[in-house]
Amino acid sequence: MYILFDIGGTNMRVALSRDGETFEEPKIIPTPKDFDQGVAAIKKITEEVSQGATIIAAGGGIAGTLSKDRSIFLNGPHLQGWNNKPIKSALSEVLGVPVFVENDTAIVGLGEAVTGAGKGHNIVVYMTVSTGVGGVRIVNERIDVSALGFEPGHQIIDAGGALHDSSVAGRGIDLEGYISGTAVTERYGKKPYEITDEKFWDEMARLLAYGLNNTIVHWSPDIVVIGGSMMKKIGIPIDRVRAHLKGILHIYPELPLIEHSSLEDIGGLYGALHFIKQNLKS
Structure with missing residues (x-):
């Protein structure tokens, strides 16, 4: 046992x-x-x-x-x-x-790769968008080797801090600094589930798509599985993430699958x- x-x-x-x-x-x-x-x-x-x-x-x-x-x-x-x-x-x-x-996050990703939405795929990227943003690469049902783990949430997606008017000019902003629940609450003074504006969530989907573009070109997965509290019914719509990513990522002839996590x-x-x-x- x-x-x-x-x-x-x-x-x-x-x-x-x-x-x-x-x-x-x-x-x-x-x-x-x-x-x-x-x-x-x-x-x-x-x-x-x-x-x-x-x-x-x-x-x-x-x-x-x-x-x-x-x-x-x-x-x-x-x-x-x-x-x-x-x-x-x-x-x-x-x-x-x-x-x-x-x-x-690595353990949740392993679960999704073996039992959940990534089952049957050789290279699975799991991303969680919640209080923070994290992720992992799973290869053949094993957490990929790394020196210190994986931190895709800390990739800089806005080197000059120009994507948002409340950014500090010249300060690099990472993915977590834009789309995490913590960042949203700090920036807008509301809990994410209190925000019902579709344009706001479409913008969050666009920013996530930029982060996924970078993650995909670095890790080259068969499928990206996305979970976390920011991906719920009131949250980032995964269909809009797919749509934005399609307009961003052109280096590959086709996109990997982009799916919602299934194991809650x-x-x-x-x-x-x-x-x-x-x-x-x-």
Whole structure:
């Protein structure tokens, strides 16, 4: 049996897989801001769901940056109390099993590539547009190798800061600085779901298309899967992203597929399950 976890900046999800193929209803709790309390919470939930049965391994994603060997949680904007903590060894010690940890967006992307909207494609790019903007490249159902992970949300799409009248002249603005939920709230003084102007959302789709253009020419995927809270019903319309991208990207004879994510809030648990099995085999 495996313990699967998805540690977000707001909530964490923990689930038990008995057969290595499926998992039970996840337990969802607010993510403790303190690292030791967070580790203790995962231990407590593990004891509750396993009921004394033998756990073989645990794994999942966390919202932030990890060290090269994925043992230290370096930095997370919403998990400051976890920064520079030995997450891998701490969880392994309290659970008594091997633990495998990766960035949460990468794990969700793996889930979408293996089980969700990207299933059946060799090269899958997953992008999340939410509080922030992140992404990952999945090749043959594995998170692609990298030195320090992937950060497509921090690509500069406006080197002179001229795309928006509230930009600071001469300051490079990244994709996250334009289309993330945080950026929208800071710029317009409203939560994204409070904005119903179609022209506004079409402009967000255009800016996302520029970011996708750069990501596609660098990573050359078969399919791009896009998820996150900014892609919901009141949000960036994916059909407009496709339309804008078609007018931007001409270097290739055809565009990769652009699809909405399909696993909703449990994509990270599907990814965690596959990630554990991959690591146990290697």
